[in-house]
Amino acid sequence: MQIAGRYRLKYPAEWLHHLFWGALDWLYPPQCGGCQTLGTRWCSQCQSDCRRIISGCPRCGRPEASLSSVCAECAAQPPAFDALRSWAIYTGPLRLAILRLKYHQDVGLGEIFAQSLIELYQQVNWPVDLLVPVPLSADHAWERGYNQSTLLARPLALHLRIPLRPRALRRTRITQAQVGLNAQERRENVSRAFMADPRDVAGKSILILDDVTTTGATMQACAQALRDAGARSVYGLTLARAAHPSPDGDQQP
Ligand SMILES: [Zn+2]
Ligand SMILES: [Zn+2]
Numbered sequence: 001m002q003i004a005g006r007y008r009l010k011y012p013a014e015w016l017h018h019l020f021w022g023a024l025d026w027l028y029p030p031q032c033g034g035c036q037t038l039g040t041r042w043c044s045q046c047q048s049d050c051r052r053i054i055s056g057c058p059r060c061g062r063p064e065a066s067l068s069s070v071c072a073e074c075a076a077q078p079p080a081f082d083a084l085r086s087w088a089i090y091t092g093p094l095r096l097a098i099l100r101l102k103y104h105q106d107v108g109l110g111e112i113f114a115q116s117l118i119e120l121y122q123q124v125n126w127p128v129d130l131l132v133p134v135p136l137s138a139d140h141a142w143e144r145g146y147n148q149s150t151l152l153a154r155p156l157a158l159h160l161r162i163p164l165r166p167r168a169l170r171r172t173r174i175t176q177a178q179v180g181l182n183a184q185e186r187r188e189n190v191s192r193a194f195m196a197d198p199r200d201v202a203g204k205s206i207l208i209l210d211d212v213t214t215t216g217a218t219m220q221a222c223a224q225a226l227r228d229a230g231a232r233s234v235y236g237l238t239l240a241r242a243a244h245p246s247p248d249g250d251q252q253p
Helices: 012-027 044-049 072-076 092-103 108-124 138-144 148-160 183-190 217-228
Strands: 083-089 130-133 169-171 194-196 205-213 233-241
Touching: 012 108, 012 148, 044 092, 083 108, 092 108, 092 148, 092 205, 092 233, 108 148, 108 205, 108 233, 130 148, 148 205, 169 217, 183 217, 194 217, 205 217, 217 233
Parallel strands: 083 233, 130 205, 205 233
Antiparallel strands: 169 194
């Protein structure tokens, strides 16, 4: 069976996961997360309106840089992760759909967008032992009841047959929302905000999953925590990336 004509479901657990979401669509007819068209979780027009990221810094994935050499920032201070890539620019229908996924309980979008991450992962093909979603702070998880990064990571884990460890990384303190902070303030806000469990990650190659990268500060803080706990290598995939990080971004840390 093929989803959206892009990849085949290979394993029974993937089938069950997909059937579950298909049954929910049948019970509660969906609306497109980008344009609100009825009858689909994500329409082909919104999919084709996404601005795919096809080049960027080979280390941090910054879209405006060239793929042939690392950007000035990575050259001056290499990040704690080995590489970071994002599927598309955080704008237009993709941005609206991510906001719905995060703040309006539109959780079926997680399965849809995981397919884009699978596509992206198959291009980069990093050697990975474990998938770890960026954790929400305990109060956000309690309010929302789910973590959008885990919703993106689970279908990826099922498809790639790589273990998912949502508890390998946790927040050590409450951070304020990143909205309205500049790059330096974002770094300080999330610095030492995460801790990883060495029993899960020591000696392993880890892939961190998140929905949006703005300045890369959250990814850097997570990667540093994993390194401190002995991770051998750390990679990051996010669904979307701000083209020109601005303090007015509307995503949470
Ligand atoms: Zn649409
Ligand atoms: Zn870079």
